[in-house]
Amino acid sequence: MTAEPVQLRCPACHLDHRYVSPVYPCPCGAPVSVPLRGTAAPEVLRRRVWDDEWVTVHCESCGRDDDWPRPEVGCPCGTLLRPPVLTPDARDEDAAAADGPPPVAAPARAADPVERVPQPRTGEEPRPRFRPVPIRTARDAVDAAGRYLTWLGYRDVVPQVVHQPEPRAGTPAGPRTPAGTDLRGRGVIAQVEPSTLRTTLRDVECLWLNGLTAAATSVYFALAGYTEEALARADELAIPLFTVDLAGEPQPVNGPARRLLASGAP
Numbered sequence: 001m002t003a004e005p006v007q008l009r010c011p012a013c014h015l016d017h018r019y020v021s022p023v024y025p026c027p028c029g030a031p032v033s034v035p036l037r038g039t040a041a042p043e044v045l046r047r048r049v050w051d052d053e054w055v056t057v058h059c060e061s062c063g064r065d066d067d068w069p070r071p072e073v074g075c076p077c078g079t080l081l082r083p084p085v086l087t088p089d090a091r092d093e094d095a096a097a098a099d100g101p102p103p104v105a106a107p108a109r110a111a112d113p114v115e116r117v118p119q120p121r122t123g124e125e126p127r128p129r130f131r132p133v134p135i136r137t138a139r140d141a142v143d144a145a146g147r148y149l150t151w152l153g154y155r156d157v158v159p160q161v162v163h164q165p166e167p168r169a170g171t172p173a174g175p176r177t178p179a180g181t182d183l184r185g186r187g188v189i190a191q192v193e194p195s196t197l198r199t200t201l202r203d204v205e206c207l208w209l210n211g212l213t214a215a216a217t218s219v220y221f222a223l224a225g226y227t228e229e230a231l232a233r234a235d236e237l238a239i240p241l242f243t244v245d246l247a248g249e250p251q252p253v254n255g256p257a258r259r260l261l262a263s264g265a266p
Helices: 088-097 138-152 201-214 228-237 255-263
Strands: 006-009 016-019 023-025 031-033 054-058 065-069 080-082 158-161 181-185 188-193 217-222 241-244 250-252
Touching: 031 054, 138 158, 138 181, 138 188, 138 217, 138 241, 138 250, 181 201, 188 201, 201 217, 201 228, 217 255, 228 241, 228 255, 241 255, 250 255
Parallel strands: 188 217, 217 241
Antiparallel strands: 006 016, 023 031, 054 065, 158 181, 181 188, 241 250
C-alpha cells in the first residue's frame, strides 16, 4: 500500500501541514500504511484514550489485518491533530460527494521548514531520515526519544531513573516507565512524559534546572503535548519541545526544537 500525502489545516492557528502516513512492514514483508481521508478536517486531540489509539489496516498483498498506531500530527502551535482515517464508510461518503461540485484546489505554498529533512552542517555527511518504531508502552516512548537524540548526534544516550514518585494519571498500559525517568548523554539531558496529560510549566522548569545542574542541553518529549504556559516558558528558557506520536516520530513544537532539528547536536 502506497502512502498518499494529504493536506491538513490546524483549526487553532490555521497553519497548513502536508502529511504522509508512516509505512509499516507487514509480517509478509509488504509495506502497509494507514489510509487517510484528505477531504475531511483533522480532529483536535485533547486527551488520549489508549483503546482508540490503534487502527486496523488491511494488507493487500496477503490479506492480513493488523493494528497500527493511528496517525497524529503535532502543530508548532502546540495542538495535536489526528488526520481522518479512510474507512469503508468514509469511502462511500467520498464517492457520493464526488457527484457534486468539484473541490476548490488549495493554493500552493512553500514547504514548511518543520517538514523538511534537516541538512547537515558544512563538511558533514547527509543525515539519513529518522526511522520511527511504533509506540505501544511507556518504555517504547523513552526508547523512541533516545533513538531520536542519537539520530540528532548526541552520544551515549541512556535512560536514568532520578526518583520514584507516584505515576501520573493516564499513563498507558504495559511496562511502566517511572515518573522521573530521563535520558542522559554527552551534553544532553531529556525528559520523556508518556502519560495522556499535557506537560505543565512546572515540568519544563524542573527539566531546565536539571539541565543547569548537569551543564547540558535540556530537551523535552511528550506524547500529549504542552500547556500554553509550558510552551511560553520553554521559549523563554530556550528548551526544545517535541511531541511524539504513536508512530514513534518526534515532531518539534517550538523554535528551539526546530533549530535543534536543523543543526543537530552541537
